[in-house]
Amino acid sequence: MTVGIVVADDQAMIRAGLRLVIGTQPDLIVLGEAADGRAAIDLVARLRPDVALLDIDMPGVDGLAAAAEILAAPRPPGVIMLTTYDTDENLDRALRAGVSGFLLKVSPPERLFAAIRAAAGGEALLDPAVTGRVIAGYGRVPKPPAPAAEGLTPREREVLRLIAGGLSNGEIAAALVITEATVSTHINRLLAKLGLRDRAQAVRYAYERGLVRPGDS
Structure with a gap:
Protein backbone atom coordinates (compact mmCIF):
# COMPACT_ATOMS: atom_id res chain seq x y z
CA MET A 1 0.00 0.00 0.00
CA GLY A 137 4.16 15.82 32.72
CA TYR A 138 1.23 13.44 33.04
CA GLY A 139 2.76 11.64 35.99
CA ARG A 140 3.87 14.68 37.97
CA VAL A 141 0.87 14.61 40.30
CA PRO A 142 -0.07 11.15 41.64
CA LYS A 143 -3.59 10.11 40.70
CA PRO A 144 -5.70 7.25 42.01
CA PRO A 145 -6.25 4.34 39.64
CA ALA A 146 -9.28 4.70 37.40
CA PRO A 147 -12.28 2.70 38.64
CA ALA A 148 -13.18 -0.68 37.23
CA ALA A 149 -16.53 0.81 36.16
CA GLU A 150 -14.77 2.11 33.07
CA GLY A 151 -15.45 -1.35 31.71
CA LEU A 152 -11.99 -2.45 30.61
CA THR A 153 -11.11 -6.10 31.02
CA PRO A 154 -7.79 -6.98 32.69
CA ARG A 155 -6.36 -7.82 29.25
CA GLU A 156 -7.51 -4.51 27.79
CA ARG A 157 -5.92 -2.67 30.70
CA GLU A 158 -2.67 -4.52 30.06
CA VAL A 159 -2.79 -3.61 26.36
CA LEU A 160 -3.46 0.03 27.29
CA ARG A 161 -0.47 -0.01 29.65
CA LEU A 162 1.76 -1.32 26.88
CA ILE A 163 0.45 1.23 24.38
CA ALA A 164 1.29 3.97 26.88
CA GLY A 165 4.76 2.47 27.16
CA GLY A 166 5.30 3.14 23.47
CA LEU A 167 5.09 -0.45 22.21
CA SER A 168 3.93 -1.22 18.67
CA ASN A 169 1.26 -3.82 17.95
CA GLY A 170 3.96 -6.37 17.13
CA GLU A 171 5.81 -5.70 20.37
CA ILE A 172 2.59 -5.96 22.38
CA ALA A 173 1.80 -9.25 20.68
CA ALA A 174 5.23 -10.61 21.58
CA ALA A 175 4.98 -9.40 25.18
CA LEU A 176 1.56 -10.99 25.72
CA VAL A 177 2.18 -14.04 23.49
CA ILE A 178 -0.86 -13.34 21.32
CA THR A 179 -1.31 -12.50 17.64
CA GLU A 180 -1.20 -8.97 16.22
CA ALA A 181 -4.80 -9.45 15.06
CA THR A 182 -5.81 -10.08 18.66
CA VAL A 183 -3.92 -6.99 19.77
CA SER A 184 -5.79 -4.92 17.18
CA THR A 185 -9.08 -6.31 18.45
CA HIS A 186 -8.24 -5.38 22.04
CA ILE A 187 -7.18 -1.88 20.98
CA ASN A 188 -10.35 -1.28 18.97
CA ARG A 189 -12.48 -2.44 21.89
CA LEU A 190 -10.73 -0.35 24.52
CA LEU A 191 -10.82 2.75 22.32
CA ALA A 192 -14.56 2.25 21.80
CA LYS A 193 -15.21 1.68 25.51
CA LEU A 194 -13.27 4.79 26.52
CA GLY A 195 -14.59 6.97 23.69
CA LEU A 196 -11.10 7.64 22.36
CA ARG A 197 -10.18 8.35 18.75
CA ASP A 198 -6.72 6.81 18.47
CA ARG A 199 -3.58 5.56 20.21
CA ALA A 200 -2.29 9.06 20.94
CA GLN A 201 -5.42 9.81 22.94
CA ALA A 202 -5.10 6.42 24.64
CA VAL A 203 -1.57 7.29 25.83
CA ARG A 204 -2.75 10.61 27.20
CA TYR A 205 -5.77 8.98 28.86
CA ALA A 206 -3.65 6.30 30.54
CA TYR A 207 -1.36 8.83 32.21
CA GLU A 208 -4.04 11.34 33.09
CA ARG A 209 -6.20 8.70 34.80
CA GLY A 210 -3.35 7.05 36.69
CA LEU A 211 -3.69 3.76 34.82
CA VAL A 212 0.02 4.05 34.07
CA ARG A 213 2.73 5.89 35.95
CA PRO A 214 6.28 6.89 34.99
CA GLY A 215 8.59 4.00 35.69
CA ASP A 216 5.96 1.30 35.18
CA SER A 217 7.18 -1.68 33.20
Missing part, protein backbone atom coordinates in the same frame (compact mmCIF):
# COMPACT_ATOMS: atom_id res chain seq x y z
CA THR A 2 1.28 3.47 -0.92
CA VAL A 3 0.94 6.14 1.76
CA GLY A 4 -0.09 9.55 0.43
CA ILE A 5 1.31 12.55 2.30
CA VAL A 6 0.71 16.30 2.44
CA VAL A 7 3.65 18.41 3.65
CA ALA A 8 3.12 21.86 5.18
CA ASP A 9 5.99 24.18 6.12
CA ASP A 10 6.48 27.88 5.49
CA GLN A 11 10.08 27.30 4.35
CA ALA A 12 10.38 26.13 0.75
CA MET A 13 13.74 24.47 1.40
CA ILE A 14 12.29 22.38 4.23
CA ARG A 15 9.39 21.27 2.01
CA ALA A 16 11.81 20.38 -0.80
CA GLY A 17 14.01 18.45 1.62
CA LEU A 18 11.09 16.49 3.01
CA ARG A 19 9.85 15.65 -0.48
CA LEU A 20 13.32 14.48 -1.46
CA VAL A 21 13.81 12.34 1.65
CA ILE A 22 10.32 10.84 1.55
CA GLY A 23 10.80 10.08 -2.14
CA THR A 24 13.53 7.56 -1.26
CA GLN A 25 10.84 5.22 0.12
CA PRO A 26 8.87 3.20 -2.46
CA ASP A 27 5.73 3.06 -0.31
CA LEU A 28 5.59 6.79 0.52
CA ILE A 29 4.55 9.61 -1.84
CA VAL A 30 4.12 13.37 -1.35
CA LEU A 31 0.80 14.37 -2.90
CA GLY A 32 1.10 18.10 -2.30
CA GLU A 33 2.74 20.93 -0.36
CA ALA A 34 1.43 23.94 1.57
CA ALA A 35 3.19 27.00 2.96
CA ASP A 36 0.76 27.80 5.79
CA GLY A 37 -1.87 26.20 7.98
CA ARG A 38 -4.93 27.38 6.06
CA ALA A 39 -3.50 26.10 2.77
CA ALA A 40 -2.72 22.79 4.50
CA ILE A 41 -6.32 22.42 5.69
CA ASP A 42 -7.64 23.07 2.19
CA LEU A 43 -5.08 20.75 0.59
CA VAL A 44 -5.92 17.89 2.96
CA ALA A 45 -9.64 18.32 2.25
CA ARG A 46 -8.99 18.21 -1.49
CA LEU A 47 -6.34 15.49 -1.76
CA ARG A 48 -7.46 13.21 1.12
CA PRO A 49 -3.95 12.04 2.08
CA ASP A 50 -3.23 9.25 4.54
CA VAL A 51 -0.87 11.46 6.56
CA ALA A 52 -0.31 15.21 6.97
CA LEU A 53 3.11 16.50 8.07
CA LEU A 54 2.62 19.94 9.63
CA ASP A 55 5.22 22.41 10.83
CA ILE A 56 4.08 23.99 14.10
CA ASP A 57 5.32 27.53 13.41
CA MET A 58 3.58 28.78 10.27
CA PRO A 59 2.09 32.21 9.50
CA GLY A 60 -1.62 32.83 9.92
CA VAL A 61 -3.12 29.53 11.05
CA ASP A 62 -0.28 27.69 12.79
CA GLY A 63 0.30 23.96 12.52
CA LEU A 64 -1.39 23.07 15.79
CA ALA A 65 -4.55 25.00 14.92
CA ALA A 66 -4.50 23.41 11.47
CA ALA A 67 -4.11 19.96 13.05
CA ALA A 68 -7.13 20.52 15.29
CA GLU A 69 -9.29 21.54 12.32
CA ILE A 70 -8.05 18.68 10.13
CA LEU A 71 -8.66 16.11 12.85
CA ALA A 72 -12.16 17.44 13.53
CA ALA A 73 -13.23 16.62 9.97
CA PRO A 74 -14.77 13.25 9.00
CA ARG A 75 -12.26 10.47 8.27
CA PRO A 76 -9.17 12.59 8.97
CA PRO A 77 -5.63 11.54 8.06
CA GLY A 78 -2.98 10.83 10.62
CA VAL A 79 -1.27 14.09 11.59
CA ILE A 80 2.40 14.44 12.50
CA MET A 81 3.78 17.68 13.92
CA LEU A 82 7.28 18.79 12.96
CA THR A 83 9.09 21.39 15.04
CA THR A 84 12.45 22.81 15.98
CA TYR A 85 11.33 23.54 19.56
CA ASP A 86 9.95 20.81 21.83
CA THR A 87 8.21 23.08 24.34
CA ASP A 88 5.79 21.67 26.90
CA GLU A 89 3.03 23.93 25.57
CA ASN A 90 3.46 22.61 22.03
CA LEU A 91 3.49 19.03 23.25
CA ASP A 92 0.33 19.51 25.29
CA ARG A 93 -1.54 21.25 22.46
CA ALA A 94 -0.48 18.55 20.00
CA LEU A 95 -1.66 15.71 22.21
CA ARG A 96 -4.92 17.47 23.00
CA ALA A 97 -5.53 17.88 19.27
CA GLY A 98 -5.09 14.13 18.84
CA VAL A 99 -2.03 14.06 16.59
CA SER A 100 -0.38 10.77 15.69
CA GLY A 101 3.20 11.95 15.98
CA PHE A 102 5.47 14.72 17.26
CA LEU A 103 8.94 14.89 15.72
CA LEU A 104 11.85 17.27 15.98
CA LYS A 105 13.24 18.44 12.66
CA VAL A 106 16.64 17.06 13.67
CA SER A 107 15.20 13.54 13.85
CA PRO A 108 16.84 11.03 11.48
CA PRO A 109 14.96 10.05 8.29
CA GLU A 110 14.31 6.54 9.63
CA ARG A 111 12.31 7.98 12.52
CA LEU A 112 10.30 10.14 10.11
CA PHE A 113 9.50 7.11 7.96
CA ALA A 114 8.47 5.10 11.03
CA ALA A 115 6.21 7.93 12.23
CA ILE A 116 4.54 8.25 8.82
CA ARG A 117 3.88 4.52 8.57
CA ALA A 118 2.62 4.41 12.16
CA ALA A 119 0.25 7.33 11.55
CA ALA A 120 -1.06 5.75 8.35
CA GLY A 121 -1.76 2.57 10.31
CA GLY A 122 -3.63 4.37 13.07
CA GLU A 123 -0.76 4.23 15.55
CA ALA A 124 1.12 7.01 17.33
CA LEU A 125 4.82 7.76 17.58
CA LEU A 126 6.50 10.49 19.62
CA ASP A 127 10.12 11.47 19.19
CA PRO A 128 12.13 9.72 21.94
CA ALA A 129 13.65 13.10 22.75
CA VAL A 130 10.29 14.32 24.05
CA THR A 131 8.56 11.13 25.22
CA GLY A 132 10.12 11.32 28.68
CA ARG A 133 8.83 14.86 29.16
CA VAL A 134 5.32 13.86 28.11
CA ILE A 135 5.28 10.98 30.59
CA ALA A 136 6.74 13.13 33.35
Whole structure:
Protein backbone atom coordinates (compact mmCIF):
# COMPACT_ATOMS: atom_id res chain seq x y z
CA MET A 1 0.00 0.00 0.00
CA THR A 2 1.28 3.47 -0.92
CA VAL A 3 0.94 6.14 1.76
CA GLY A 4 -0.09 9.55 0.43
CA ILE A 5 1.31 12.55 2.30
CA VAL A 6 0.71 16.30 2.44
CA VAL A 7 3.65 18.41 3.65
CA ALA A 8 3.12 21.86 5.18
CA ASP A 9 5.99 24.18 6.12
CA ASP A 10 6.48 27.88 5.49
CA GLN A 11 10.08 27.30 4.35
CA ALA A 12 10.38 26.13 0.75
CA MET A 13 13.74 24.47 1.40
CA ILE A 14 12.29 22.38 4.23
CA ARG A 15 9.39 21.27 2.01
CA ALA A 16 11.81 20.38 -0.80
CA GLY A 17 14.01 18.45 1.62
CA LEU A 18 11.09 16.49 3.01
CA ARG A 19 9.85 15.65 -0.48
CA LEU A 20 13.32 14.48 -1.46
CA VAL A 21 13.81 12.34 1.65
CA ILE A 22 10.32 10.84 1.55
CA GLY A 23 10.80 10.08 -2.14
CA THR A 24 13.53 7.56 -1.26
CA GLN A 25 10.84 5.22 0.12
CA PRO A 26 8.87 3.20 -2.46
CA ASP A 27 5.73 3.06 -0.31
CA LEU A 28 5.59 6.79 0.52
CA ILE A 29 4.55 9.61 -1.84
CA VAL A 30 4.12 13.37 -1.35
CA LEU A 31 0.80 14.37 -2.90
CA GLY A 32 1.10 18.10 -2.30
CA GLU A 33 2.74 20.93 -0.36
CA ALA A 34 1.43 23.94 1.57
CA ALA A 35 3.19 27.00 2.96
CA ASP A 36 0.76 27.80 5.79
CA GLY A 37 -1.87 26.20 7.98
CA ARG A 38 -4.93 27.38 6.06
CA ALA A 39 -3.50 26.10 2.77
CA ALA A 40 -2.72 22.79 4.50
CA ILE A 41 -6.32 22.42 5.69
CA ASP A 42 -7.64 23.07 2.19
CA LEU A 43 -5.08 20.75 0.59
CA VAL A 44 -5.92 17.89 2.96
CA ALA A 45 -9.64 18.32 2.25
CA ARG A 46 -8.99 18.21 -1.49
CA LEU A 47 -6.34 15.49 -1.76
CA ARG A 48 -7.46 13.21 1.12
CA PRO A 49 -3.95 12.04 2.08
CA ASP A 50 -3.23 9.25 4.54
CA VAL A 51 -0.87 11.46 6.56
CA ALA A 52 -0.31 15.21 6.97
CA LEU A 53 3.11 16.50 8.07
CA LEU A 54 2.62 19.94 9.63
CA ASP A 55 5.22 22.41 10.83
CA ILE A 56 4.08 23.99 14.10
CA ASP A 57 5.32 27.53 13.41
CA MET A 58 3.58 28.78 10.27
CA PRO A 59 2.09 32.21 9.50
CA GLY A 60 -1.62 32.83 9.92
CA VAL A 61 -3.12 29.53 11.05
CA ASP A 62 -0.28 27.69 12.79
CA GLY A 63 0.30 23.96 12.52
CA LEU A 64 -1.39 23.07 15.79
CA ALA A 65 -4.55 25.00 14.92
CA ALA A 66 -4.50 23.41 11.47
CA ALA A 67 -4.11 19.96 13.05
CA ALA A 68 -7.13 20.52 15.29
CA GLU A 69 -9.29 21.54 12.32
CA ILE A 70 -8.05 18.68 10.13
CA LEU A 71 -8.66 16.11 12.85
CA ALA A 72 -12.16 17.44 13.53
CA ALA A 73 -13.23 16.62 9.97
CA PRO A 74 -14.77 13.25 9.00
CA ARG A 75 -12.26 10.47 8.27
CA PRO A 76 -9.17 12.59 8.97
CA PRO A 77 -5.63 11.54 8.06
CA GLY A 78 -2.98 10.83 10.62
CA VAL A 79 -1.27 14.09 11.59
CA ILE A 80 2.40 14.44 12.50
CA MET A 81 3.78 17.68 13.92
CA LEU A 82 7.28 18.79 12.96
CA THR A 83 9.09 21.39 15.04
CA THR A 84 12.45 22.81 15.98
CA TYR A 85 11.33 23.54 19.56
CA ASP A 86 9.95 20.81 21.83
CA THR A 87 8.21 23.08 24.34
CA ASP A 88 5.79 21.67 26.90
CA GLU A 89 3.03 23.93 25.57
CA ASN A 90 3.46 22.61 22.03
CA LEU A 91 3.49 19.03 23.25
CA ASP A 92 0.33 19.51 25.29
CA ARG A 93 -1.54 21.25 22.46
CA ALA A 94 -0.48 18.55 20.00
CA LEU A 95 -1.66 15.71 22.21
CA ARG A 96 -4.92 17.47 23.00
CA ALA A 97 -5.53 17.88 19.27
CA GLY A 98 -5.09 14.13 18.84
CA VAL A 99 -2.03 14.06 16.59
CA SER A 100 -0.38 10.77 15.69
CA GLY A 101 3.20 11.95 15.98
CA PHE A 102 5.47 14.72 17.26
CA LEU A 103 8.94 14.89 15.72
CA LEU A 104 11.85 17.27 15.98
CA LYS A 105 13.24 18.44 12.66
CA VAL A 106 16.64 17.06 13.67
CA SER A 107 15.20 13.54 13.85
CA PRO A 108 16.84 11.03 11.48
CA PRO A 109 14.96 10.05 8.29
CA GLU A 110 14.31 6.54 9.63
CA ARG A 111 12.31 7.98 12.52
CA LEU A 112 10.30 10.14 10.11
CA PHE A 113 9.50 7.11 7.96
CA ALA A 114 8.47 5.10 11.03
CA ALA A 115 6.21 7.93 12.23
CA ILE A 116 4.54 8.25 8.82
CA ARG A 117 3.88 4.52 8.57
CA ALA A 118 2.62 4.41 12.16
CA ALA A 119 0.25 7.33 11.55
CA ALA A 120 -1.06 5.75 8.35
CA GLY A 121 -1.76 2.57 10.31
CA GLY A 122 -3.63 4.37 13.07
CA GLU A 123 -0.76 4.23 15.55
CA ALA A 124 1.12 7.01 17.33
CA LEU A 125 4.82 7.76 17.58
CA LEU A 126 6.50 10.49 19.62
CA ASP A 127 10.12 11.47 19.19
CA PRO A 128 12.13 9.72 21.94
CA ALA A 129 13.65 13.10 22.75
CA VAL A 130 10.29 14.32 24.05
CA THR A 131 8.56 11.13 25.22
CA GLY A 132 10.12 11.32 28.68
CA ARG A 133 8.83 14.86 29.16
CA VAL A 134 5.32 13.86 28.11
CA ILE A 135 5.28 10.98 30.59
CA ALA A 136 6.74 13.13 33.35
CA GLY A 137 4.16 15.82 32.72
CA TYR A 138 1.23 13.44 33.04
CA GLY A 139 2.76 11.64 35.99
CA ARG A 140 3.87 14.68 37.97
CA VAL A 141 0.87 14.61 40.30
CA PRO A 142 -0.07 11.15 41.64
CA LYS A 143 -3.59 10.11 40.70
CA PRO A 144 -5.70 7.25 42.01
CA PRO A 145 -6.25 4.34 39.64
CA ALA A 146 -9.28 4.70 37.40
CA PRO A 147 -12.28 2.70 38.64
CA ALA A 148 -13.18 -0.68 37.23
CA ALA A 149 -16.53 0.81 36.16
CA GLU A 150 -14.77 2.11 33.07
CA GLY A 151 -15.45 -1.35 31.71
CA LEU A 152 -11.99 -2.45 30.61
CA THR A 153 -11.11 -6.10 31.02
CA PRO A 154 -7.79 -6.98 32.69
CA ARG A 155 -6.36 -7.82 29.25
CA GLU A 156 -7.51 -4.51 27.79
CA ARG A 157 -5.92 -2.67 30.70
CA GLU A 158 -2.67 -4.52 30.06
CA VAL A 159 -2.79 -3.61 26.36
CA LEU A 160 -3.46 0.03 27.29
CA ARG A 161 -0.47 -0.01 29.65
CA LEU A 162 1.76 -1.32 26.88
CA ILE A 163 0.45 1.23 24.38
CA ALA A 164 1.29 3.97 26.88
CA GLY A 165 4.76 2.47 27.16
CA GLY A 166 5.30 3.14 23.47
CA LEU A 167 5.09 -0.45 22.21
CA SER A 168 3.93 -1.22 18.67
CA ASN A 169 1.26 -3.82 17.95
CA GLY A 170 3.96 -6.37 17.13
CA GLU A 171 5.81 -5.70 20.37
CA ILE A 172 2.59 -5.96 22.38
CA ALA A 173 1.80 -9.25 20.68
CA ALA A 174 5.23 -10.61 21.58
CA ALA A 175 4.98 -9.40 25.18
CA LEU A 176 1.56 -10.99 25.72
CA VAL A 177 2.18 -14.04 23.49
CA ILE A 178 -0.86 -13.34 21.32
CA THR A 179 -1.31 -12.50 17.64
CA GLU A 180 -1.20 -8.97 16.22
CA ALA A 181 -4.80 -9.45 15.06
CA THR A 182 -5.81 -10.08 18.66
CA VAL A 183 -3.92 -6.99 19.77
CA SER A 184 -5.79 -4.92 17.18
CA THR A 185 -9.08 -6.31 18.45
CA HIS A 186 -8.24 -5.38 22.04
CA ILE A 187 -7.18 -1.88 20.98
CA ASN A 188 -10.35 -1.28 18.97
CA ARG A 189 -12.48 -2.44 21.89
CA LEU A 190 -10.73 -0.35 24.52
CA LEU A 191 -10.82 2.75 22.32
CA ALA A 192 -14.56 2.25 21.80
CA LYS A 193 -15.21 1.68 25.51
CA LEU A 194 -13.27 4.79 26.52
CA GLY A 195 -14.59 6.97 23.69
CA LEU A 196 -11.10 7.64 22.36
CA ARG A 197 -10.18 8.35 18.75
CA ASP A 198 -6.72 6.81 18.47
CA ARG A 199 -3.58 5.56 20.21
CA ALA A 200 -2.29 9.06 20.94
CA GLN A 201 -5.42 9.81 22.94
CA ALA A 202 -5.10 6.42 24.64
CA VAL A 203 -1.57 7.29 25.83
CA ARG A 204 -2.75 10.61 27.20
CA TYR A 205 -5.77 8.98 28.86
CA ALA A 206 -3.65 6.30 30.54
CA TYR A 207 -1.36 8.83 32.21
CA GLU A 208 -4.04 11.34 33.09
CA ARG A 209 -6.20 8.70 34.80
CA GLY A 210 -3.35 7.05 36.69
CA LEU A 211 -3.69 3.76 34.82
CA VAL A 212 0.02 4.05 34.07
CA ARG A 213 2.73 5.89 35.95
CA PRO A 214 6.28 6.89 34.99
CA GLY A 215 8.59 4.00 35.69
CA ASP A 216 5.96 1.30 35.18
CA SER A 217 7.18 -1.68 33.20
